[in-house]
Amino acid sequence: MLSGVTERLSLYYSETCWYCARVRQTSAELGISLELRDIDRDPKCRAELVAGGGKSQVPCLKIESGNGDINWMYESADIAAFLTSKFKSE
Template sequence: MNVARQLKSMAFDWVDRVVPVKPVVRPPALQTALDRESRRMHLYFSRNCPASIQVRRHCLRLGLRVVEKDVERVDAYRNELVNGGGAPRVPCLRIDGEQDSQWLYSPDAILDYLDQRY
């Protein structure tokens, strides 16, 4: 990893830890329904990836409570990512449907999906 990318990821991580995210305020009944629905989404991320931090903060901003899985800290999450999605890339959003799961790898695709859906 080059030095510029390391510095950028360290800066994003620091901002993520220090600057709070203000979520969208919704009526309690709607927020409860969104909480239930967002629990079917799993975000595989890394604290050293600026795109992962951006997607994670966007989820918080939308008031979604997705299941967050740090692939660098827990090897089982990395194995889930490789076995289920086919590639060890982050960020990745797994959306569990009625019969199958959808895996989104591109940060732009993840953000577009979240903006259109919520």
């Protein structure tokens, strides 16, 4: 997976959300694969998002580090900036 940076990145999204599409485009441009969790098609994903992140807003990037810490990042611009800072090749 993404060893050295994070153990796992999961993107909670909706197919109808323009902001989600922007994050997915950024990840594609950077050549990284995110675990995609569609909150409209899978009620379990929506429940996980609300339980962990505190709200059902998408996009949301769940960042699970190797030491077990979990962070929930909302806002497409923040997510895109995070991905770019971690994965953009020089």
